Amino acid sequence: MADTYDLIVLGSGPGGYVAAIRASQLGLKTAIVEREKLGGICLNWGCIPTKALLRTSEINHYLTHASAYGLSAEKVSFDLAKIVDRSRKVAGQLNAGVKGLMKKNKVTVVEGDGALKGKGVLTVTKDGKTTELNAKHIIVATGARARDLPFAKADGKRIWTYRHAMVPSEMPSKLLVIGSGAIGVEFASFYSDMGAEVTIVEMLDRILPVEDEEVSAFVHKALTKQGMKIHVSSGVEKIETGASGVKATLKGGATEEFSHCIVAIGIVPNTENIGIEALGIETNRGHIVTDGYGRTNVEGVYAIGDVTGPPWLAHKASHEGVVCVEAIAGKKPHPFETWNIPGCTYSRPQVASVGLTEAKAKEAGHEVKTGKFPFIGNGKAIALGEAEGFIKTVFDAKTGELLGAHMVGAEVTELIQGYAIARQLETTEEDLMHTVFPHPTLSEMMHESVLDAYGRALHY
Amino acid sequence: MPIELKMPALSPTMEEGTLAKWLVKEGDTVAAGDLLAEIETDKATMEFEAVDEGTIAKILVAEGTDEVKVGTVIALIASEGEDVGAASAPAAAAEPVAKDGGETGAGQPATPAPSPEVKGYGANPAEDKKIAAAAPTGAQPGAGDRVKASPLARRLAEQKGIDLSALQGTGPGGRIVKADIDGARPGQPRPAAAPAAAPAGAPAAAPAPVVHGVPDIPHEAVKLSNMRKTIARRLTESKQTVPHIYLTVDVQLDKLLKLRSELNAGLESRGVKLSVNDMLIKALAAALMEVPSCNVMYTGSELVTFQRADISVAVSTPTGLITPIVKDANSKALSAIATEIKELAGRAREGKLKPEEYQGGTASLSNMGMYGIKQFEAVINPPQGMIMAIGAGEKRPYVVDDSLQIATVMSATGSFDHRAIDGADGAQLMQAFKRLVENPLGMLA
Secondary structure: OOEEEEEEEEOOOOOHHHHHHHHHHOOOOEEEEEOOOOOHHHHHHOHHHHHHHHHHHHHHHHHHOHHHHOOOOOOOOOOHHHHHHHHHHHHHHHHHHHHHHHHHOOOEEEEOEEEEEEOOEEEEEEOOEEEEEEEEEEEEOOOEEEOOEOOEOOOOOOEEOHHHHOOOOOOOOEEEEEOOOHHHHHHHHHHHHOOOEEEEEOOOOOOOOOOOHHHHHHHHHHHHHOOOEEEOOOOEEEEEEOOOOEEEEEOOOOEEEEOEEEEOOOEEEOOOOOOHHHHOOOEEOOEEOOOOOOEOOOOOEEEOHHHHOOOOOHHHHHHHHHHHHHHHOOOOOOOOOOOOOOEEEOOOOOEEEEEOOHHHHHHOOOOEEEEEEEHHHOHHHHHHOOOOEEEEEEEEOOOOEEEEEEEEEOOHHHHHHHHHHHHHOOOEHHHHHHOOOOOOOOOHHHHHHHHHHOOOOOOO | OOEEEEOOOOOOOOOEEEEEEEOOOOOOEEOOOOEEEEEEOOOOEEEEEOOOOEEEEEEOOOOOEEEEEOOOEEEEEEOOOOOHHHHHHHHHHOOOOOOOOOOOOOOOOOOOOOOOOOOOOOOOHHHHHHHHOOOHHHHOOOOOOOOOEOHHHHHHHHHHOOOHHHOOOOOHHHOEOHHHHHOOOOOOOOOOOOOOOOOOOOOOOOOOOOOOOOOOOOOOOOOOOHHHHHHHHHHHHHHHHOOEEEEEEEEEOHHHHHHHHHHHHHHHHHOOOOOHHHHHHHHHHHHHHHOHHHOEEEOOOOEEEOOOOOEEEOEEEOOEEEOOEEOOHHHOOHHHHHHHHHHHHHHHHOOOOOHHHHOOOOEEEEEOHHHOOOOOOOOOOOOEOEEEEEOOOEEEEEEEOOEEEEEEEEEEEEEEEOOOOOHHHHHHHHHHHHHHHHOOHHHHO
């Protein structure tokens, strides 16, 4: 007799494990199936371990610029193995934390490769043995993986994906980063701050192409000032791997040699070998098609997170998981929508945004009012020695709706949630103007940016 | 300086009320403790006492004014020696200031208040609001309860001339959000919401109230009292959100009637007379204590089981139904219940119950026996878990010990919140109630 559950979650990333916890809270008998490590890419190979690495490079940057703060630090050096080890330990700690959460919430963890076998049936294969599990509801949360360059398959030696770039055995002397989304720019920032010579190649006409144009331009300038080379409206046409590095042929024919190359040109969803074809589950460009409650076209089968499409973000997956499970449990959650999901890039300088860019807002037919406040006008930023960056806000001129907010500079990833709350609660410029922001903080710039949109900025 | 007399909050939840009647007039001298006015809240009429002494210089809100916001200045009192005329002079210019910082709206008194000169955004916060809200009437609830809406939704409604109170919000707790405004047409209530992708099994969103045109038949229309509005809201909420199940039993009353006349004979000297209803209150409380799974409240996240049975007793008053509470009825002597109910019902009919005397209660009892109603199903009074509906006690052919006899029998129907109470638990309560009424000594012991 196969084990029977109310809900089985296939995949234990930030979408899957959060869905499992919520299901358990709501009284559903829940199992979670994972082929690798609990926590998925996010906390084992993504968000978390990269933040650990970037913390190291940030401190390295401060140590090598200690004199700016009246300190002297000489002979600053590093041990790459120890840096990687710290990052892995951070991931390990969180992986153990998820294990604990599963236990606490009485979620059964099943290790192995899961695949849908039919409605309500899932098989799990481990070490050649296959077991069958039954459930009324099955959530597919298998995530996504890095897209390969067809002519330059990552080998982990000279050509890396994010996964290799996270556990380097040697420090690149000269690094080529292909792709300038969040992942590409974060690794570029890490390796550049650790001393590598970094070149970024982007197909589109600007880096961080999903961000507001002013933000892209600012980061472009800041990274160039740090010594990086950036080629936009470009591309890599050929990669030749040699013993000591790679030779890249860029669009237009120019060639350049690098010690290492990171491919960060996007992701592909993990939909292979999980049995979705046999069940006739609808997909679009590889992504599983779902409604606002994570329901697929097949009753009893749901999908959440990266496997369902952009934005490919951990917090999007978690939120989708919660909404999906609440609907399964008969609650009345608000359907999932993507209009208010903040995005963060942890490069130096940091980038954070939520909602529409100025260009997208105009495209959507809004008459806009924009505000912008620079870090140089903020006392706390100057005291921190981080006077570069700005906060931009985009309002609908007629209604005062906060359409979007875009930030670049120190610690902005910790600030953006303020605007996300404002948007979720549908505040207007009036409520934001009447909000008291503590002094001295970087958050004061959020206030000033709103004031500026209405010609009332106080400190600039 | 004259003392400003403000609309009081007579219960913790009161936001506005009707100034039903002034008990003083301009020129009257009042002392602390004197009754000044009668104020009607959503459920009761309460007297408003003077705290200060002096002379009523000016009455600013006329009696009969509806929806007076808490904190609105309703009268001015001149203190001793103060010129009454001088006190009333500035009153005319004084703008009534609502407690929440000067929002203007439908709830403002009828007194003319000169509109402030617009000095531009930022002159002072109170004016900013007025400037931002160029047409405040559109954004304010038209009548009755506070309308929950996001700031953006309020502004959009204002700009499009949409009456927020006619909309059904889809945000958390029924909050009206931008999406609700986008789907609404100006000047008319929104058609019933059709949830685009409601999860299977989830109840559909409640339809917006339908506004019926009054047919062309000679009629008289009376404005809804706050009490009537509250009754309408709460009963609609109950029937729409609480799945009711109904369980009916026939109960033989002869032993209870006999016990009642014996007890009444004994109580006569004390001037107490027990009614059947008093005994049924006690029986229901005892049954609830015996079957605690029915003495419950469903909160959405928790199931609360009460350790005391407080019985709300439905009392009909000239203005509507109200339910005074007999607290801990199981532990009270029948004579105590009788005395208490008599006193509570009397004050209920005069509209003088205090909020704590009718809010709360763990279950209700409604008796229509005196009207000859044989049997009926009552609507649960949320957040309570059940209500017992009592029909008329009447002589019926009844099988006792396998022979057909005449017995006094009543039908009692319990309505249970099926989210919290399973059928079997409800049935157990009905059994216990029947047993206690048919063997009434059991509830005295």
